[in-house]
Amino acid sequence: MLPSGDGATSRLWCKRDDLTGLGGGGNKARKLDLLVADAIAQGADTLVTVGAAQSNHCRMTAAAGACVGIEVHLVLSGDEPELAAGNQLLSRLFGAQLHFTGVDPRHWGELEIAREQLVDELERSGRRPYGIQVGGSSPLGAVAYAEAYMELLDQCAERNVDLDHIVTTSSSGGTHAGLVAGRAIARAAGRPAPHVIGIGVAEGVVAGLPDIGELARRALDVLGATDVEVTPDDVVVDGRWLGDGYAIPTEAGDRAIEWAAAHGGWLLDRTYSGKGLGAVLAMAAGGELGRGAGETADDDEVNVAFIHTGGWPALFAPGGVPDDVRVASAS
Ligand SMILES: Cc1ncc(COP(=O)(O)O)c(C=O)c1O
The missing domain is CATH 3.40.50.1100 (Rossmann fold)
Structure with a gap:
């Protein structure tokens, strides 16, 4: 459960793409x-x-x-x-x-x-x-996350979870664009289509490079789904969590790394997934994650899926964890 500001309860789901296995895992x-x-x-x-x-x-x-x-x-x-x-x-x-x-x-x-x-x-x-x-993050690479979107919908359907929001970290944009393409496919097929929030962690994507909508369309082309439409509303790049720039840690990201480690034993990094989850926690606390696609009449729970894209090896690079974790407390 997440702290939520709008009276509704927010339930956090974590899509564990950090556990994909290959060479330490990740998106x-x-x-x-x-x-x-x-x-x-x-x-x-x-x-x-x-x-x-x-x-x-x-x-x-x-x-x-x-x-x-x-x-x-x-x-x-x-x-x-x-x-x-x-x-x-x-x-x-x-x-x-x-x-x-x-x-x-x-x-x-x-x-x-x-x-x-x-x-x-x-x-x-x-x-x-x-x-x-x-x-x-080529169109072919982005196709992988259109498929991941459908996989996530199937997993939620199996568990009767009405998903409202899917949140991912966005940098070179392929993960985000693929999810947007997946959403467009789901919508065209008449399936519930929770919207996708991209948390921009690089200056480029926040400024519109790459163009997530265009990359999503090109992924749809690769899939032969040329009649499926991506609308401007499908693309949300939230740049508020970038801080001073790419790979520069933020307070919200660092607190999220500690929160995730303490609550789920999850490993997040300071450049990508920490900033992404930091955004989820702050948005939930601020009541920003209202009911979305998953809304039903008797549903007072907001379901948020965070795509955990991995990144743990960076914890073991210089500056990979906040100093207050690395240095023994003097007290
Ligand atoms: C751990 C992690 N999360 C998220 C991302 C962002 O994914 P994308 O580059 O597809 O936007 C990256 C990209 O390198 C990453 O390494």
């Missing part, structure tokens, strides 16, 4: 399932992707490559640290080659150019590289 497992299958179908012998220094997506791509026996190259922001930690440590362990660019993690354009250059270099050296864009 990228679903996307990589489709992307790596595509790479293999195209005869690729190398995966090349890109991300921030502590990218979960890169770590999971490294694990995916290890599973299928394909070489993996990761183009990362920042400089090479003396000691690898967190996601970088795991990426190394999975056998990936790490390429540090010195680039600011918010400068995705520059990072993408570096990835494309590496793809060209590998091609010239005779390899068959398959490039994966930041976060795996």
Whole structure:
């Protein structure tokens, strides 16, 4: 149960995509399932992707490559640290080659150019590289979360849960756009279609890059669902929880990390899932999560599903947990 400001009780459900298994789990497992299958179908012998220094997506791509026996190259922001930690440590362990660019993690354009250059270099050296864009957030990658939306609806139907809100963290946008596409499919099929709230944790997505509605439409195209409509109302990017910027911790996020650990034994990170759950807790407390698609006459309970997208390895990187957790109390 969540503290709620509008008299209704809010029940929090957690979609445990942190437990997807691949290389420590997280949302990228679903996307990589489709992307790596595509790479293999195209005869690729190398995966090349890109991300921030502590990218979960890169770590999971490294694990995916290890599973299928394909070489993996990761183009990362920042400089090479003396000691690898967190996601970088795991990426190394999975056998990936790490390429540090010195680039600011918010400068995705520059990072993408570096990835494309590496793809060209590998091609010239005779390899068959398959490039994966930041976060795996291509239209094909987003399809994975349209499928996840339907899976979540089925799970709720099995348990007679009338879901009102689905909340996810949004950064490179594929997870969010896929859920929006899934919602559009459910609505077109006449199914209950709880709306999706994206919690923007990167400057780009908050400013409209990528365009979540457009990415959702392109995911629908991949699925051949070209007659399914995405409306402007379908796309909610809530930028209030970003704080000072991408990967800069917030008080609300840090408190959510501690709350989730203490109440569910869940591990959240300071860049993504902590800020996402921090938003859910604050919105519930402020009475913002009213009854939505799940409303029925005798229903005074609001059901909120938080997509736990993972991110725990970053807890073990420098600055990965709030100081008050890491440092023994002097009292
Ligand atoms: C743990 C975690 N949660 C959420 C996200 C955001 O997902 P997306 O990039 O699809 O917006 C990411 C992206 O890297 C992530 O690593």
